[in-house]
Amino acid sequence: MNFSLHESDLSRFGNDWNNVESFLRSHGLDGVELFVDHTPLPDFPSGVVEGVHLPYWMGRHRAWMDESAFNEEMDENEKFFLFGGHDRQDMIVNFRNALENAASINAEYGVFHVAYVELDHVFTRDFGVSDIEVMDSTAEFLNESVSLLPKGEPSVRLFFENLWWPGLNLLDTAATMHFVNSLEFENWAFTLDTGHLMNAIMDCTDEKSAIDSVLEVLARYPEDILDRIEGMHFHCSLSGDYQMQVARKGIPAGYYDLSFHERLIAVMEHISKIDQHMPFTQKECRKIVDFVKPRFLTHEFETHGLSELDWKLRTQIRALCGGAGRNK
Template structure:
């Protein structure tokens, strides 16, 4: 199993390493990590990224793309172009498909082993209302159609990088319904895919995780309902802890902020992210029983996925979680 950490080329994260890839490599060596899961989108890649450090990539997530595939008028609605690009991934279906193809090509250029893709749908107001007007399978239908079209032009109709489908707690792939997973995968016209299990997202989806020790049992209970074939297809893991069950349940009674629909897009997005960060905490595991989740799945890639603010807190989170994981794995190996 290769252990990674997440990173993007956004200034706020690169500033942690003074925009020096040599310092990034020293960080990986210091913590005995195998590399990075790097966020990439359709934009031209910055110069100087050492591909030897890149094990995987996280592809862009256009949270409202499902609506754009359901509603022919979505791209002609009155929202600003910047909002359409952020939510839908472009200003037309063809542009969205082209942008996703370029993102996959960027991943291939970096020689990434995989590219993570969210199978989920949420728009800004849904975070408050939870009124989605669609089912998991509705989102899976449009996602499969989008993916099939996007990869069809590549040699053999296969994506140039293995696609890892990631779970969220919004409509789509949640990992709570084994039947829905089979429904989704049977619609795919290509074979170069697997799953990445985001442990914190699954905690949020259950809305039952209030203590870390109980959360491990909850995750193992959910996973036990899946077939061996599905668990075997979980080749990646985003590893972090999100003890937000009480907050997730309380969100069903949440009010939309006053004058929300009149706010500029990025102000609305800021309000939404305040809520999402409480749902999806990205904190380190401290209980060594977290190793039982890793042992059950046996992923090929495990990404210690945190919200990166500064070097000191990042190193503290990483050391905390790896200490818990390694202690637990040593115990398991002795049994």
């Protein structure tokens, strides 16, 4: 399951990793996918960590392509949140430090977002860039970041995750192939986020048809790409109606008068309504898992307490009871 070192996650287990491990065992889980960034890690039992989720700097594409973005007048917290550093070299150093944190706890992989979105874009969908442009800048950033590492490879296998913003959304097979052909290293794979793909499809409003839509997209890919989907973030998102409603409304009134923190809260509330992170309830969800056959499956939920997390895990694990496979 997804997890972090934030107090909101740890406190529900009494800040005791023994309780975390007991909870994992009670659900038949092997460990956690832990969020890590570039800052030093505290002491904790690393054996419970299977993989990590690396930080996502939403505006990295713009800053990488135009360094004048680093000189814009904005709250310093907002600048780092968007760009992940104070200049291009700082971005690289912070990314490498996050990788080293992952390696220090023997993580099997590090999930990395290949996407670009600024805060107001989540309301307007007026991104101003193409998927290819974002994937090109990301490939350049990654290639430069890992080029001086031992053997020119990341110290932890990078798992590229799909989002529904410009970049890797998996809807265009040619664009996905373009991205992987732009990489100058081999230690990579994909994490398929099922809910994010449903968000990208945009018309998912009921679970069974959403599952079928995900399978239709995956069926377009050749075997060698499907075999590279080694991770899966498993959850359901049926926000098609909401996305269409909000796209017509645009920026909320008074949005630009808010502080960075207030705008961020508004954005995250909106995103949570798009990216619902609900458990699958239909046994047909197993078809996605059987088709992809990932090495790692992460039950990825957003919850407000231990009882909600327990319920979502039990609901989704119960649904994983059957389906059809893909010949490999």
